[in-house]
Amino acid sequence: MIIIGQNGVGKSNLLESVELLSSLRSHRSNRNQDLIYWNQDQACVSAMIEDDQKVSLELNRKGGRKAYKNEKLLTRQIDLIGPIRSVGFSALDLELIRGEPALRRHWLDRIVQQLEPIYSDLIGRFSRLLRQRSQLWRNLSIQSNKDQNTLLDSYDMQMALVSTRIHRRRRRILDRLLPLASSWQEHLSNSKENLNIKYLPGSKLEGEESERLWRENIERQLLEMRSEEEITGNCRVGPHRDDVKFLVNGVDARRFGSAGQQRTIVLALKLAELELIKTVYGKSPILLLDDVLAELDPKRQLLLLDAVGEKHQCLISATHLESFEGEWVQNSQLMQLDSFS
Amino acid sequence: MPGIGPRTAQRLALHLLRQPEEKIRLFSEALVNAKSQVGQCKTCFHLTAGEQCEICLNKQRNQELICVVSESRDLLALERTREYKGLYHVIGGLISPMDGIGPEMLEISSLIKRVDKENIKEVILALTPSIEGDTTSLYVGRLLKPFTKVTRIAYGLPVGSELEYADEVTLSRALEGRRDLD
Ligand SMILES: Nc1ncnc2c1ncn2[C@@H]1O[C@H](COP(=O)(O)OP(=O)(O)OP(=O)(O)O)[C@@H](O)[C@H]1O
Ligand SMILES: [Mg+2]
Ligand SMILES: [Zn+2]
Numbered sequence: 001m002i003i004i005g006q007n008g009v010g011k012s013n014l015l016e017s018v019e020l021l022s023s024l025r026s027h028r029s030n031r032n033q034d035l036i037y038w039n040q041d042q043a044c045v046s047a048m049i050e051d052d053q054k055v056s057l058e059l060n061r062k063g064g065r066k067a068y069k070n071e072k073l074l075t076r077q078i079d080l081i082g083p084i085r086s087v088g089f090s091a092l093d094l095e096l097i098r099g100e101p102a103l104r105r106h107w108l109d110r111i112v113q114q115l116e117p118i119y120s121d122l123i124g125r126f127s128r129l130l131r132q133r134s135q136l137w138r139n140l141s142i143q144s145n146k147d148q149n150t151l152l153d154s155y156d157m158q159m160a161l162v163s164t165r166i167h168r169r170r171r172r173i174l175d176r177l178l179p180l181a182s183s184w185q186e187h188l189s190n191s192k193e194n195l196n197i198k199y200l201p202g203s204k205l206e207g208e209e210s211e212r213l214w215r216e217n218i219e220r221q222l223l224e225m226r227s228e229e230e231i232t233g234n235c236r237v238g239p240h241r242d243d244v245k246f247l248v249n250g251v252d253a254r255r256f257g258s259a260g261q262q263r264t265i266v267l268a269l270k271l272a273e274l275e276l277i278k279t280v281y282g283k284s285p286i287l288l289l290d291d292v293l294a295e296l297d298p299k300r301q302l303l304l305l306d307a308v309g310e311k312h313q314c315l316i317s318a319t320h321l322e323s324f325e326g327e328w329v330q331n332s333q334l335m336q337l338d339s340f341s
Numbered sequence: 342m343p344g345i346g347p348r349t350a351q352r353l354a355l356h357l358l359r360q361p362e363e364k365i366r367l368f369s370e371a372l373v374n375a376k377s378q379v380g381q382c383k384t385c386f387h388l389t390a391g392e393q394c395e396i397c398l399n400k401q402r403n404q405e406l407i408c409v410v411s412e413s414r415d416l417l418a419l420e421r422t423r424e425y426k427g428l429y430h431v432i433g434g435l436i437s438p439m440d441g442i443g444p445e446m447l448e449i450s451s452l453i454k455r456v457d458k459e460n461i462k463e464v465i466l467a468l469t470p471s472i473e474g475d476t477t478s479l480y481v482g483r484l485l486k487p488f489t490k491v492t493r494i495a496y497g498l499p500v501g502s503e504l505e506y507a508d509e510v511t512l513s514r515a516l517e518g519r520r521d522l523d
Contacts, residue, residue: 125472128472129472131439132437132438132439132472132473132476133438135438135439136438138438139438139441139443147444147480147484150480150483150484151436151444151476151480153479153483154475154476154480155476157479158472158475158476158479
């Protein structure tokens with residue numbers, strides 16, 4: 001379905017609501033207040049899905065969310081995830097290769113979250129640990145406590161455990177994405193480009209994967225960095241320093257890839273994600289293309305159409321139809337959004 | 342007041358206004374008395390009207406066992422289970438640099454002294470399984486290790502849930518299933 005409307009009419013908003021129902025998150029903001037209409041106390045997103053099921057999410061300005069399935073309140077919101085899955089692809093994603101490492105971490109996290117909703121909890125715990133820790137350094141400079149090393153040890157221990165679990169999941173997801181993405185890259189480049197993906201963890205992870213080994217490793221690194229951290233206040237070990245490197249024919253695509261190659265990689269990654277989620281759940285996720293299709297050249301548009309085929313539901317937003325390949329328009333339902341002001 | 346929304350507040354206010362004056366006078370005196378008489382137990386820092394709380398004074402209770410909780414309301418939740426027969430130590434919060442709460446602001450050194458001085462066989466840490474609760478458990482646990490055995494209650498509780506709201510059965514199980522702090 002192609003959703004057409006002027007700037008600011010609410011196209012992204014509509015796509016965002018699908019994202020919210022499928023992942024309980026919005027890529028735009030984590031705060032309820034940003035997702036609720038100005039001055040209103042509440043927002044509600046509902047969807048009718050296959051088999052006459054209904055899912056809804058209610059957001060309150062004062063905080064708190066409630067999830068409903070067929071009008072029944074769910075005790076765990078996470079149980080809302082499942083009936084709908086989505087893969088988002090927006091113009092922002094085109095920055096994935098050349099942008100800041102944080103973009104790539106965020107991208108990875110969103111995929112892991114789809115496959116393992118509880119992962120959000122790990123990410124939340126880690127960022128809270130990090131904030132508590134950096135605040136601790138600030139407080140320590142005022143008053144010195146003889147047991148401060150014991151307190152730092154307590155943070156180290158928790159961070160080592162959570163870091164290990166995050167690293168492991170990020171590495172595994174990249175291992176699973178790689179064969180899919182590189183086969184798409186091959187396809188999209190007429191077999192000219194070979195894609196490789198390298199995980200660059202923010203902690204030194206030596207030896208084979210083992211929770212105990214990695215934990216001990218990270219704990220030791222945190223301890224080694226402690227005197228430096230005391231001066232800078234920045235923790236330099238952990239998944240918040242992770243990055244991902246993309247290599248095309250062995251060359252770093254971030255530094256040397258052409259703009260077109262970078263786009264191809266992003267497209268290959270998105271298709272790989274779509275395929276991965278489909279394999280895991282046996283059901284095609286909804287593809288959300290926000291403003292992005294028009295940014296692709298005709299050849300890539302057609303390749304994407306081929307890949308999406310009739311298997312995936314696809315919501316596409318755009319301000320006008322001109323930049324679409326004719327085939328896209330013919331194969332789509334059109335929906336015109338008008339502002340009501 | 343905590344946990345009371347505007348509607349309930351209004352209902353309570355109207356209810357009070359309908360009461361006879363005498364009843365209101367007794368009620369307000371009770372509040373003033375509570376404020377002036379209730380202080381902290383000098384041993385365990387639970388709320389009490391005397392120098393020491395009823396739990397510390399009760400010699401029937403196991404004097405070799407201390408359960409560490411964050412607030413008096415957590416102690417009350419554990420008491421409701423009727424499972425636990427030892428003593429308590431109320432540390433008065435959790436370590437949270439973001440809220441400006443460091444270990445020195447909590448009753449932690451008093452706990453260490455108490456365990457060092459008295460013959461305590463085991464300390465059970467019963468703190469909320471949040472970042473702050475875990476940090477405090479690990480910290481207190483490490484400081485106590487040289488003096489005694491330290492365990493922490495096993496949560497069947499979801500991460501981040503409050504002790505106060507856990508039902509009695511869950512809490513009893515958590516107490517039974519406690520394990521050594523690593
Ligand atoms: N909390 C809010 N309450 C009400 N309106 C909001 C809120 N947040 C953003 N808006 C407005 O909602 C409108 C719709 O935004 P949206 O991003 O969905 O538009 P769009 O159709 O995707 O536009 P574009 O073509 O520029 O991408 C914008 O005008 C924005 O200012
Ligand atoms: Mg938009
Ligand atoms: Zn007492």
